[in-house]
Amino acid sequence: MQHIPLNVGGVLWDLSNYPYGPIFKSRHSLATLPFYNFLLWVLLGVLTFPCCVQCLIFKVGVLGPWNCDPVYSKALPALAAKLAVGRINEDFSLDLGSKLDFVILQEACETSKALTTFVYYEKMVDGFVGPTNPGYCDAASLLGKNWDKAIFSWACINYELDRIKSYPTFARTLPSPTRVLFTVLKHFSWANIGIVSSNEDIWIDTAGKVANSLRSQGLPVGIVASAGMNETEMESTLMIIMCMHSALIGGEQQTAFLLKAHEMGLTKGRYVFVPYDTLLYSLPYANTSYFPLQNNTKLRQAYDAVLTITVSSDLMSFNEAFNMAKRFEELTISLVPQQVNPLFGTIYNGIYLLAKAMHNARRAGQWLSGTNLAYFTRNMTFSGFNQKIQIDTEGESQTNYVILDSDGWEGQLYRSYLVDLSADMVRFAGKSIHFPGGSPPPSDSSCWFEPNIICTGGREPVSLRIQQIQLVKGPNRILLTLEDLTFINPQLRSVPIPYLQCIESCLGCEFVFVNFGVFTLCECVQMKDLRNENINPFLGFFTDCDMFAVVTEHCSRGSLQDLLRNDDVKLEWMFKSSLLLDLIKGMKYLHHREFPHGRLKSRNCVVDGRFVLKITDYGFNELLESQKSPKNLVPPEDQFWTAPEFLRDVENSRKGTYKGDVYSFAIILQEVVVRGLPYCMLGLTPAEIIRKVKKPPPMCRPTVAPDQAPMECIQLMKQCWSEQPDRRPAFDEIFDQFKLINKGKKTNIIDSMLRMLEQYSSNLEDLIRERTEELEVEKQRTEKLLSEMLPPSVAEALKTGATVEPEYFDQVTIYFSDIVGFTTISSLSDPIEVVDLLNDLYTLFDAVLSNHDVYKVETIGDAYMVASGLPKRNGNKHAAEIANMSLNILSSVGTFQMRHMPGIPVRIRIGIHSGSCVAGVVGLTMPRYCLFGDTVNTASRMESTGLPYRIHVNMSTVKILRSLNEGYKIDVRGMTELKGKGIEETYWLVGKENFTKPLPKPPEIKPGDNWQEMVTEEIKTIFRKANREVDKPKI
Structure with a gap:
């Protein structure tokens, strides 16, 4: 690739080898550049490169009904993705330009819900391996086109998805299943087929897609049902495609369907049954016995009428590949491969195909956009989980398939034919198919498989x-x-x-x-x-x-x-x-x-x-x-x-x-x-x-x-x-x-209309004005409520419909306080008096907060939580802001009196801690701005282990306060046991130079004193004394 140098401001830049495209590279040291040139190029880089340029991780979303379908969950998608991503990141021959990571995305079993959920996954990943449900593949691919994110799927059926202009970000990880079916049907000249599905949305949609696809190729697909069918409906049918989980991997509905067909005598050679889901993975067959066939004689006999079409195991069987990964300790689970859905390998191959496309795009100097990734899957061959994956120059997968058969008396399958998609042919593999009755179903006319010919069996x-x-x-x-x-x-x-x-x-x-x-x-x-x-x-x-x-x-x-x-x-x-x-x-x-x-x-x-x-x-x-x-x-x-x-x-x-x-x-x-x-x-x-x-x-x-x-x-x-x-x-x-x-x-409707219009015209403007005013009042009320519940920046983002992503803050200081003896005060007060107490106290606190760069997070009962350094970062000032606020709050509490108990002092204890945390909006009905992380827990422990009229701080906050050199007065408390943290040395914040407001004097508490009980008795004593004075008769 020829590099084109760019000369700007006397500096030569080379735009060649950036992970997501060209990056600036100077032949001069940045240290020798004028500062304004350096700043110019930094700003230019930020403004011109897309967001993904600056991220070091390319995240793949593996999409499927992993939670709602027990058979799909046995594919172990997280384990398959972890194995693929681990091997890819350790493969130095792959130049991805970034680290590959994955996230497992849940696909609802109802198609409508699955599509709704898919929309919310846009911001979470850079590309998708999926979806598994073909019912919304078209919509998902259109969304992928709009987002310019790759959609790599093995399950999508519609041939329209192969149109590059309409779906430029879509790519198949396996050949279209109906292409494989059509090749097999053409070989055996079986044109009249029926389709049966289980009653889940994913299989009903699959049945519809398969029927439409085969019909578009001219085949007379007869019945399409999601339940049983009778012999009248099946009269002209030769092949039944079963859209449901295979009985060999635990599909209960297919087992029941085959047993019912066997009971009706439909498995004696008149029909051929083909499981659909085996087209989507490599079913192990060499030297493999299947428990469902070994332990159910009737099912084993019925399976003699089944032809299983599955992905060929060119390199090794699925079981061998799985065991090999266990031997190399890439898989540490105790499961045996017979307990795993072979879709495991398909998921692995999909992620590896995406990585190879990233590598090819990088080598060509292209961005890792969805369109480029789909394009660079072309003309590719690599070793998948247990077979060779081959994509031709048109982007069509040429992975081979095999036709497996059973003789009805053993619990094993053997290979009969090879489906060579590169030549669209079925080749004999050395062992004939054992058809019940000794002969295959009668063939249909070959004209069904010839384009531009109307094939018919009669006048109608x-x-x-x-x-x-x-x-x-x-x-x-x-x-x-x-x-x-x-x-x-x-x-x-x-x-x-x-x-x-x-x-x-x-x-x-x-x-x-x-x-x-x-x-x-x-x-x-x-x-x-x-x-x-x-x-x-x-x-x-x-x-x-x-x-x-x-x-x-x-x-x-x-x-x-x-x-x-x-x-x-x-x-x-x-x-x-x-x-x-x-x-x-x-x-x-x-x-x-x-x-x-x-x-x-x-x-x-x-x-x-x-x-x-x-x-x-x-x-x-x-x-x-x-x-x-x-x-x-x-x-x-x-x-x-x-x-x-x-x-x-x-x-x-x-x-x-x-x-x-x-x-x-x-x-x-x-x-x-x-x-x-x-x-x-x-x-x-x-x-x-x-x-x-x-x-x-x-x-x-x-x-x-x-x-x-x-x-x-x-x-x-x-x-x-x-x-x-x-x-x-x-x-x-x-x-x-x-x-x-x-x-x-x-x-005459016109005369009636004219009379009505005359009546309406008199009050229409008033009605519009009234409704507009109501709307404006409601809007202002909603915006005010939102701004009171959330930080202004977050509230503005929600009002514009933007998604508020959780944000990591590396340095914040968090404040907790509570009222000492609040339980005793509450027990001696009426509920309305408790509400008045908290309202008066928190109004006082809120007034103090307005003078500091802090954010009130929440109040729960008598607990009051404040943070500084978020959502707006303020460098190291967060510790000083919280410290100053704490001193002011403590000073104001010294003179505070309860309305209903004026003689009882309101003592608070304060805990402060500095560290990192994550903040985000939680909930939709009543969204809250919440903080998460160990810093929150530690700040709460500092408060709960504090003393009345004391500000309890630990070393993390003390270091920051001392580094600011603003004259904070800090006394050593000594070693304190913090629940869940062990024993640490903690401190008291007792004042600050030039802070002249009076602070309440903390009570004298000696080590070992049960000061909580002392405070409780003091409150009760003052309360009883006040009540006796009130009840004393006047002379």
Whole structure:
């Protein structure tokens, strides 16, 4: 690499070999430079280099569900990381430019929580090895791109992550698992596969990612389930991919699943079962017996139908590598390798890959940014934990895999095939697979694995494929991707976003794996063709990023339910009738187009910016039925709009009917008329209401007062919620009746709006001014409270949303004091008198503090804690500030009197200690600025071993006070036993030159005196004497 010299100010600088990039190097001694040149370059270095340039440690975060998943915890991530980091730091051939360190980061087992937690890890590490959950890999990689921090993961599946432009900081530590699966499937010509997962989020998300990835390569992935499956669903399936922990390493759900499959006769050769998680590590197989197979005959027989695909052990087996590390005393635990999850080696390899990328980036003179680290994983080969790791020039891992088999009678596995990813081939390894029944499952057509060929088994798949092509391309496409959409605020606020000249929003649904049939797709096309002023247009389905969502036009006023709950909107009858007429016209249009709604309710009716009501969430009945997904338990409050016949027949509840929609309309009519929730006037719980509606007599319906709506409207409402569906009118008849209710008057929403605007305009400014003032008062109150609870610098940081990191202070002085005999005083006082005592005393102390450079940390009971030297450092002055403050406090206490016990002196004892500590903000609901460290404990011991009216200090503080040479008067106390510290020589601070304020005289206490008991008796004696004088009769 050619070094480019830089000549500035007559000094030649060489910008070449800095650990994170070039550093300044002078051919002259800094001592010979003018001071201003030296200062200039120091400031230039600070301002131009990023923060990580000045740190000497590169910290790696190892991310996974280590705490919440017992099988993952057996991977011993901390031990694997410690072994890898230890070897890396001792490897002098690696030029990292800094010391490598690690931290174990916990990943929640729920995907949503895992992503939320990941965001908070940004400041803790410089790069990630993980995540383990593929459900949020895409989001994590986008965050990594924004932070410019490396994301090195073995578990991520989505091929989109390999796009450098979109995810420049992402790198794989292993080949994509679905790439390995596709290579094996292609070799055996098994195209029809099913996927089964356990019920944890991490495996459900894995199943979805695997299904989407294989489908994107043209394979007909059939069933994707998180529970058992029947033979009808499996009729065309040849391979079952099991997304759960392997039974060989303690996966209980896979064990139960295989035993159930064996019981159903599904392991006799018709199907091949493949565990997914073994793709993520190197399972030991040579000369290895597995306890679960040896001790369970049925499981051993079922495992004959299992093909295990795992990372090849090129160098040595996992067990051998683990034992070798123990022999060299790199691992000191007593565990045997059979008790360890082989993911241990994968974690090790991920950290080593990151270190090798750091080395390559350094050699190229590049910064250790996430983008550079991901780039410099290319064209790399090194020895991993127990196999050779190879990355090609495109950044794809070429690590080999093996296919392991069992004959069903032994507890061991043997190698049958080698999966050579460099050639995308499966090679015979010397021993044939033993298939149950003697022959493998029948092969599928090879056309499934040929690009640009429509592979089909009949007429319907051809039609389906043609329709799918039409649905994803062209102006009338229905299946939309991330590139087609621009998402708006999830709260659906009124933010205009252009898309095909309309405003759109995304409404999430409850399914992820969607099965489209020909009839379902035809219905979707018809739905998109629906056009009516009172129908919210259906724009398509969003089917990207493992999400499935319905895309519709965004209505800025929200739902009808939201509008009714908004007390700021005045709804007159004309306004209400306009909204109801819009609803009737929309339902009339849907029924004419043979689209029963089936889920009509007030929150499925949305209102646009012109206060026009539109119906949404229609037409998905066939789609919901096609999913065959279990019907989740619906809360009673969500069943208010469901017709009684469907409450009694849950199986057909998804099949909407015209008469069922009329019943739903009647409940919405009640909501609008009374402007309240359904059945709000009955005083019953939702469960009681649904039970009564479901099982009449008597018939349970809402009651509406005659003065709340025209009588004709109430009669229409009662007709529509009739118990007999045949007696409910059609929407054509409802439309005619409703027009008569208004007696021919036009329900013009604009006229109603103008009248409302006139009323609102008179008080709108007052309302805004009042709310603004309330907001400002509340803001000032919050800021004042925050500034009283925390140091000003910390409070300002929290107000701006910045994270307050714990801070180390090498030199501070801490003060503790308490009231001698406080327990006795409290026992002789009322609670309110104790509060008054502490309030008066601490007010006095606070006044003294305001004249010194100190920070009041906290008060707990009679204990008072103060520190100097933090959060603002003040050199060596911290000891002097605390000493001066202590003398002033002691002087002020000498003249202090309690209101309720004026004759009893208030004696305090003070302890001071100087040293280092860590300070940080603890808590979110009520954050506190807390101090931690041995200095705090020692200062507390100095106070508790002190004497009344004495300032107790130890040698650390005395040295600083003497070095300041300000005339502090210090007497030797002698050897004092400090709890937890042993016996030390301590001192009394008794005054200072030019300190003229009087100090209270300490009581004479001789060694061995029980002075606490003496103080207690003195307080009680004075108290009794004062009470006798009060009770003495006057003459």
